[in-house]
Amino acid sequence: MKIDVLTLFPEMFEGVFGSSILKRAREKEAVTYNVVNFREYADNKHKTVDDYPYGGGAGMVLKPQPIFDAVEALSQHTSAKPRVILLCPQGERHSQKKAEQLSEEEHLIFICGHYEGYDERIRDIVTDEISIGDFILTGGELGAMVVIDSVVRLLPEVLGKQESHIQDSFSTGLLEHPHYTRPADFRGLKVPDVLISGNHKLVDEWRIKESLRRTWERRPDLFDHIELEPLHQKWLEEIKKESR
Incomplete structure (x- = not known):
């Protein structure tokens, strides 16, 4: 399985992907992780990825262009069509059943937002919107870590005993x-x-x-x-x- 993570704070994932079961999964070549700062895909001089919302209001909104370009670039690296997952409080509540479903995929792309929200058009390239609970976090990074951990531990040969996750x-x-x-x-x-x-x-x-x-x-x-x-x-x- 290939997992790409789009985030403005890639350093948050270093310890998570380098420890415990997620590290073991990578060492066993069951999964590859690729953490991308989507600011690199911004097409403006100052590499800004957010702007003020149309109609006014507090906060900043993530622009569609960097996300669209990043997802399109990452999708070219694998033959399988990726599942593009948006971490969002408005999304489907994450569950074990959802984790099992995602563990069958070859390529997952996680989009971790920040600021007030996403430009609505970003949802046009998203296949799944997932929430980890009815509360608000400062960004999607922690939610992505939770979902990724729940998925990767289900991959064959990752846990010590194949039946371990069945009894969870x-x-x-x-x-x-x-x-x-x-x-x-x-x-x-x-x-x-x-x-x-x-x-x-x-x-x-x-x-x-x-x-x-x-x-x-x-x-x-x-x-x-x-x-x-x-x-x-x-x-x-x-x-x-x-x-x-």
Whole structure:
């Protein structure tokens, strides 16, 4: 996968792309990162990328020309048509499902805006508008980092175990079950007996039930979007009764 990032602050990505899973993905050649200061594409003498909004108002607006030229130039380097992603508070709320969808692509271009907003015409070359939540950031850089991390970790061979991301929260539609490690007794806080019983069938059942329980207690709205197996639905009803 090739990932291009258009930003006015490329230095923000140095530590992120050079650390942890994102670094490992690059070392395994699962992904290449290319961070571009789109000011380089400005066609005016002073390399300005923003201007005052028509009709008046506070703040500055990103001009279309530098973004259009940058996206067109980057699109020429790969045969696959890129997905062009605009980080925007008006966009679709990012989700695990969206991350899985984007992980199937060969080329992603992220546009990180700043200032008051974008010239509306920039949306003509955008395929996806994504928001990471109902709040405002100073720019799209942090949002792009979040989306990129969620996508790259899904690429084949990036995580230590191929099944790791399958069990993540939201991958199944539910929140993930609790995890424990050694020691079995820490300051009187004990690991559930079932996890050290050696009975894999019971362990699997416990994990599913705890996933259902945690989702019901913390994010019951998620059940509106998933269809449970009959047995899991039965367990959920039992959990509901226990919580009353």
